[in-house]
Amino acid sequence: AQSVTQLDSQVPVFEEAPVELRCNYSSSVSVYLFWYVQYPNQGLQLLLKYLSGSTLVKGINGFEAEFNKSQTSFHLRKPSVHISDTAEYFCAVSEGRDDKIIFGKGTRLHILP
Amino acid sequence: DAGVTQSPTHLIKTRGQQVTLRCSPKSGHDTVSWYQQALGQGPQFIFQYYEEEERQRGNFPDRFSGHQFPNYSSELNVNALLLGDSALYLCASSFWGKPQHFGDGTRLSIL
Numbered sequence: 001a002q003s004v005t006q007l008d009s010q011v012p013v014f015e016e017a018p019v020e021l022r023c024n025y026s027s028s029v030s031v032y033l034f035w036y037v038q039y040p041n042q043g044l045q046l047l048l049k050y051l052s053g054s055t056l057v058k059g060i061n062g063f064e065a066e067f068n069k070s071q072t073s074f075h076l077r078k079p080s081v082h083i084s085d086t087a088e089y090f091c092a093v094s095e096g097r098d099d100k101i102i103f104g105k106g107t108r109l110h111i112l113p
Numbered sequence: 114d115a116g117v118t119q120s121p122t123h124l125i126k127t128r129g130q131q132v133t134l135r136c137s138p139k140s141g142h143d144t145v146s147w148y149q150q151a152l153g154q155g156p157q158f159i160f161q162y163y164e165e166e167e168r169q170r171g172n173f174p175d176r177f178s179g180h181q182f183p184n185y186s187s188e189l190n191v192n193a194l195l196l197g198d199s200a201l202y203l204c205a206s207s208f209w210g211k212p213q214h215f216g217d218g219t220r221l222s223i224l
Binding site: 104 | 146154156161203214
């Protein structure tokens with residue numbers, strides 16, 4: 001069975017500082033990996049995805065993530081955060097492109113002025 | 114190009130009642146999935162519809178049922194509502210291996 005663990009429930013970071021949100025997954029088969037962002041009172045927006053190929057994936061809003069198969073990790077990074085990045089971030093896994101998505105519990109990114 | 118639209122945005126019901134939530138997929142999408150997001154949690158997969166049939170189902174009781182129409186829109190029905198059914202219900206649509214696009218959800222409150 002697939003599962004996703006987001007290691008931090010909340011991450012405070014100063015504006016313009018770098019940030020890393022950690023994610024580990026568990027699956028018995030090859031997976032597709034995603035990061036979604038949820039702004040207050042909104043649905044989920046896809047930040048980036050790993051389907052195959054290069055392990056370094058670039059997404060929207062300056063975010064990137066690196067797939068590490070040996071460590072079963074897919075950590076999200078941004079070199080310099082902005083106040084507008086305040087949101088909940090969800091790491092997710094799927095066994096197929098149209099398959100159900102299994103989400104982690106989320107990491108709240110709190111930007112400090 | 115309209116994205117995934119859900120209605121209503123908010124809904125208040127009492128225990129034991131029944132509710133129907135609606136979803137219109139993004140243009141060109143033919144697959145609809147439903148998720149339940151409890152407060153402070155990640156979304157949980159309820160079921161997925163493709164070609165008007167339930168293709169996959171998560172670990173939810175039979176009180177949760179759905180339907181997909183020929184125009185690909187979908188409904189989620191929940192019977193005999195419980196307090197624990199209070200959540201944000203998210204609809205997502207996709208097409209042939211493309212990542213799922215999510216709507217803004219329906220917030221259901223059970224009194």
